[in-house]
Amino acid sequence: MVQITIPSANITFDCDADDTVLRAGLRAGLGMPYECNVGSCGNCRFEVLEGEVVHERENPPGWNERDKQRNRYLGCQARPLGNCTIKVPLREDYKSHFLPARTTGKLLAIADITHDIREFRFALAKPNGFLPGQYGLIGVPGVEGARAYSMSNAGDGEHWDFQIRKVPNGAATGALFDKLQVGDVVTLDGPYGMAYLRENVARDVICLAGGSGLSPMVSISRAFAASPALAGRKLHFIYGGRTPRDICGETFLKALPGYGERIFYHSAISDLDHPDSARWDGKKGFAPDLAVEMFGESLPDYEIYFAGPPPMADAIMKMAIGHKVPAAQLHFDKFY
Ligand SMILES: Cc1cc2nc3c(=O)[nH]c(=O)nc-3n(C[C@H](O)[C@H](O)[C@H](O)COP(=O)(O)OP(=O)(O)OC[C@H]3O[C@@H](n4cnc5c(N)ncnc54)[C@H](O)[C@@H]3O)c2cc1C
Ligand code: FES
Numbered sequence: 001m002v003q004i005t006i007p008s009a010n011i012t013f014d015c016d017a018d019d020t021v022l023r024a025g026l027r028a029g030l031g032m033p034y035e036c037n038v039g040s041c042g043n044c045r046f047e048v049l050e051g052e053v054v055h056e057r058e059n060p061p062g063w064n065e066r067d068k069q070r071n072r073y074l075g076c077q078a079r080p081l082g083n084c085t086i087k088v089p090l091r092e093d094y095k096s097h098f099l100p101a102r103t104t105g106k107l108l109a110i111a112d113i114t115h116d117i118r119e120f121r122f123a124l125a126k127p128n129g130f131l132p133g134q135y136g137l138i139g140v141p142g143v144e145g146a147r148a149y150s151m152s153n154a155g156d157g158e159h160w161d162f163q164i165r166k167v168p169n170g171a172a173t174g175a176l177f178d179k180l181q182v183g184d185v186v187t188l189d190g191p192y193g194m195a196y197l198r199e200n201v202a203r204d205v206i207c208l209a210g211g212s213g214l215s216p217m218v219s220i221s222r223a224f225a226a227s228p229a230l231a232g233r234k235l236h237f238i239y240g241g242r243t244p245r246d247i248c249g250e251t252f253l254k255a256l257p258g259y260g261e262r263i264f265y266h267s268a269i270s271d272l273d274h275p276d277s278a279r280w281d282g283k284k285g286f287a288p289d290l291a292v293e294m295f296g297e298s299l300p301d302y303e304i305y306f307a308g309p310p311p312m313a314d315a316i317m318k319m320a321i322g323h324k325v326p327a328a329q330l331h332f333d334k335f336y
Helices: 021-027 067-068 172-178 211-226 250-254 273-280 287-301 309-321
Strands: 002-006 011-017 043-049 053-055 073-074 078-080 082-087 101-112 116-125 133-139 147-150 158-167 184-190 202-210 236-239 262-271 302-308 329-334
Touching: 011 053, 021 078, 021 273, 043 184, 053 073, 067 073, 067 133, 082 133, 116 172, 116 211, 116 273, 133 158, 147 158, 158 172, 158 211, 202 211, 202 287, 211 236, 211 250, 211 262, 211 302, 236 287, 262 287, 287 302, 302 309, 309 329
Parallel strands: 002 082, 202 236, 202 302, 236 262, 302 329
Antiparallel strands: 002 011, 043 073, 043 082, 053 078, 101 116, 101 184, 116 158, 133 147, 133 184
């Protein structure tokens, strides 16, 4: 165990020798800024004033030459080699509602959702709650570095369910889909993430997702359906896929009370040249285009949640900002 001091806030917190500065800070209840937790976004940068740290992931994509020269590191990847003094901005809104903790998860069940998306259900050795839309870090046996995956259930804390898309030649998804068996154990760390359902905001909701972005939107929809605070509100779930076989999610929405009355599902496909797309008689285009077609000028009246690969998240951001949706009404995770 080592100690990390933030002189500007007059705070010192403990960090396990095998933990990272960001995760230990969040475990201690501090509001340290971050997003992806896997070294890609760069939002967790901090400066080392005294002491030494080493990155878990060699040359993480969110770290550049200028950072190196200025003694800046990525909090999610930086493991302290002894006591350290650091400079980092703290923000109230980054404080965790459920403090992230490390535990193990036993795989209870696997279910196919599409040809390349599966749901994995884990029982936690030490239960921990999470807010709908948050993610956990899964350490898959034999795979270097934990990966971030969003939970799809709505948080009893004993189980964490994940809806995961298999990535061609992906290390973690390859192992999860092809090697992991019911009864096997992984490491779990979390919850993390800021793109959680705001139950205190009295606005209708749009959930936008494509591909791997399904999971957190399902979690948010489930929590929305059960939330007394949002009982008078509507939710529109928009899912975009390349071809008809990619379209999914409606089954989960149909199971919710209020489906068809205040909870609605819409989908669209984007690869119109694909031979399978000829049999599709639903909407065509990308999920953000469908949102514009459906809601147009009224988009600023909605609280908008979205998740998916960076190009899709960037397209949704552009669409929302172009339609004057205030940034405070946009909640997203980019799946780096
Ligand atoms: C916040 C967040 C939530 C996500 N939620 C979901 C979800 O709900 N469902 C889903 O299907 N996908 C989700 N993803 C994507 C997921 O984390 C993986 O990127 C994806 O499954 C590919 O992993 P892979 O190992 O199979 O592929 P690979 O191509 O082997 O690995 C690529 C990913 O692993 C990261 N990586 C590579 N090496 C390391 C290392 N040493 N340490 C840490 N990271 C490393 C890369 O940055 C990249 O993100 C999420 C990503 C983020 C950031
Ligand atoms: S790089 Fe650390 S949170 Fe994204």
